[in-house]
Amino acid sequence: MRLATLVLASSVVAMPAMAQSPKEEAVAIGPWKVEAVSKGPKFERCTMTRTTDDGVDVQFTRDGDGLDLSMSSPKWKLGRGKSYPVELAAGSSTLQAEVAATGNTVSLPIKDERFLKSLKLADGLDVKGEGATIKVALDKSAAGLDRLEACYQKNGSATETNPFVAPKAKP
Numbered sequence: 001m002r003l004a005t006l007v008l009a010s011s012v013v014a015m016p017a018m019a020q021s022p023k024e025e026a027v028a029i030g031p032w033k034v035e036a037v038s039k040g041p042k043f044e045r046c047t048m049t050r051t052t053d054d055g056v057d058v059q060f061t062r063d064g065d066g067l068d069l070s071m072s073s074p075k076w077k078l079g080r081g082k083s084y085p086v087e088l089a090a091g092s093s094t095l096q097a098e099v100a101a102t103g104n105t106v107s108l109p110i111k112d113e114r115f116l117k118s119l120k121l122a123d124g125l126d127v128k129g130e131g132a133t134i135k136v137a138l139d140k141s142a143a144g145l146d147r148l149e150a151c152y153q154k155n156g157s158a159t160e161t162n163p164f165v166a167p168k169a170k171p
Helices: 002-019 113-121 140-154
Strands: 026-029 032-039 040-053 055-063 067-074 083-090 094-104 105-111 122-128 131-137
Touching: 026 140, 032 140, 040 140, 055 140, 083 105, 083 113, 094 113, 105 113, 113 140
Parallel strands: none
Antiparallel strands: 026 032, 032 040, 040 055, 055 067, 067 105, 083 094, 083 122, 094 105, 122 131
């Protein structure tokens, strides 16, 4: 009887500890996937990703530096450390920028508030390079970008009350 009580008590104590272990969760908002990214127990950033019909992976990242847009394709061969001129068009808003390249990925920070608002309202984003235009459908982007910001606010400013348990990273 004592052994059964001891086993039952041990399992009740172990269950809350297991329930507090961090697990990766992603939230689907239309074609977008929003998730918190951690390195070990330390929160780093939140991401919102999708793949275009042409196979281009599109990712918005929100971290301490703000919002970044990156795109990659295994078909691309870009000069590491090079930058390329682009024009981004979302709705009636355009943005001239230089994208930084590494391997098969380009990225740029989105600092213009007017353009960010256009990303939420427009049906599509056109990224015009010298060789072609990449079309990104922005369906559900307003809800996705709001969730991305909420993810960062929740995880980036979270204070852990129990120093012995890793915080849960939630999108």
